[in-house]
Amino acid sequence: EAGVAQSPRYKIIEKRQSVAFWCNPISGHATLYWYQQILGQGPKLLIQFQNNGVVDDSQLPKDRFSAERLKGVDSTLKIQPAKLEDSAVYLCASSPRFLGEQYFGPGTRLTVT
Amino acid sequence: GENVEQHPSTLSVQEGDSAVIKCTYSDSASNYFPWYKQELGKGPQLIIDIRSNVGEKKDQRIAVTLNKTAKHFSLHITETQPEDSAVYFCAASMTGGSYIPTFGRGTSLIVHP
Numbered sequence: 348e349a350g351v352a353q354s355p356r357y358k359i360i361e362k363r364q365s366v367a368f369w370c371n372p373i374s375g376h377a378t379l380y381w382y383q384q385i386l387g388q389g390p391k392l393l394i395q396f397q398n399n400g401v402v403d404d405s406q407l408p409k410d411r412f413s414a415e416r417l418k419g420v421d422s423t424l425k426i427q428p429a430k431l432e433d434s435a436v437y438l439c440a441s442s443p444r445f446l447g448e449q450y451f452g453p454g455t456r457l458t459v460t
Numbered sequence: 461g462e463n464v465e466q467h468p469s470t471l472s473v474q475e476g477d478s479a480v481i482k483c484t485y486s487d488s489a490s491n492y493f494p495w496y497k498q499e500l501g502k503g504p505q506l507i508i509d510i511r512s513n514v515g516e517k518k519d520q521r522i523a524v525t526l527n528k529t530a531k532h533f534s535l536h537i538t539e540t541q542p543e544d545s546a547v548y549f550c551a552a553s554m555t556g557g558s559y560i561p562t563f564g565r566g567t568s569l570i571v572h573p
Contacts, residue, residue: 351503387565387566388563388565388566389464389466389549389551389563389564389565389566390504390549390563391563392560392561395560403560405560406560438503438504440503448494448506448509449494449506449561450506451496451503451504451505452503453501453502453503454502454503
């Protein structure tokens with residue numbers, strides 16, 4: 348089966364600009380996660396969806412980050428405006444069931460200059 | 461919240477040797493402990509996981525042990541091969557209520573041929 352797809356793979360923007368990332372989970376996976384992975388650290392959960400509803404967004408900086416999952420399939424993560432400290436790899440993962448094993452996409456590497 | 465410590469940060473071994481990576485966690489309510497392998501430019505891949513009702517689990521050359529009393533769990537790789545070279549992450553989470561997996565900072569494993 349096809350894995351988790353993410354685009355773009357790389358993005359370079361200037362601070363205060365906006366950026367959006369897209370994720371297409373594995374077909375049939377109801378649970379979707381967005382993680383931020385700063386260089387040299389483990390992934391940090393930003394937001395978790397179950398179908399098109401938010402399960403947890405307690406670690407999402409809501410003043411600048413937003414995410415949506417329309418129709419319970421694809422998801423977008425947006426940063427507006429970006430800061431230098433947002434430079435990281437943004438990973439999307441999906442799971443076949445709530446609280447199940449996670450399958451990660453290749454990530455989007457964001458560089459904010 | 462949960463805190464996961466992972467050691468060592470770098471591990472260098474000769475091909476054929478064994479490698480052990482150790483993690484400790486702080487929240488006694490955590491009951492699910494996955495291990496991920498991340499190769500350069502790719503997302504983390506689940507390689508093995510263990511739940512709190514099990515003390516040890518094996519899958520070919522990979523094994524994980526869990527000591528709930530001491531709140532630590534370990535990854536053991538036997539007969540290491542150059543293709544085992546990657547960054548390995550441990551994680552801890554709860555399978556009840558809000559599921560926010562917390563990752564360790566990662567171990568860079570280098571297997572010399």
